[in-house]
Amino acid sequence: MAVIVTFEFPGAGxxxxxxxxxxxxxxxxxxxxxxxxxPGLISHAAGPVDGGFRVTEVWESAEALEKHAQTFGPILADLGQVDVRPTVVPAHHVVVR
Structure with a gap:
């Protein structure tokens, strides 16, 4: 099942x-x-929000997201973003172009 993940980076740009x-x-x-x-990324969007930066992605599955997190997580930690807690929800409906 596809999942939607949102990362919030307060104070970041x-x-x-x-x-x-x-x-x-x-x-x-x-x-x-x-x-x-x-593999497994369906969509990716990123942009500024009040007081920070937001990234929203759709992945084919929670497993695909977890595999990507093995690369992504250590990079965030190395850049000082150790407390990033993404919001992950199951996707009810995904439409792609």
């Missing part, structure tokens, strides 16, 4: 996001899903 993407992709950037390396 695009600089943190860009640093994470740079490390996750080995400096290649993230303009297509193949850049990520982990």
């Amino acid at each position: 695009q600089e943190l996001y860009d640093a994470v993407i740079d490390r996750v992709t080995g400096g290649r950037g993230f303009t297509r899903f193949a850049d990520l390396g982990d």
Whole structure:
């Protein structure tokens, strides 16, 4: 079952996001899903919110998200984001282009 995950980064901005993407992709950037390396990502959106930055993704399954977290989690910790607690909910409906 697909899951929706939302990451909130209070006090952070695009600089943190860009640093994470740079490390996750080995400096290649993230303009297509193949850049990520982990299969299972359906959608990804990121942008500023009042007082911080938000990333919302849809993954094919909780297992695919967990596999990605094995790479993503240590990178966040290395960048000082040790208390990030994403919100994960089951997706009722997903539409893609």
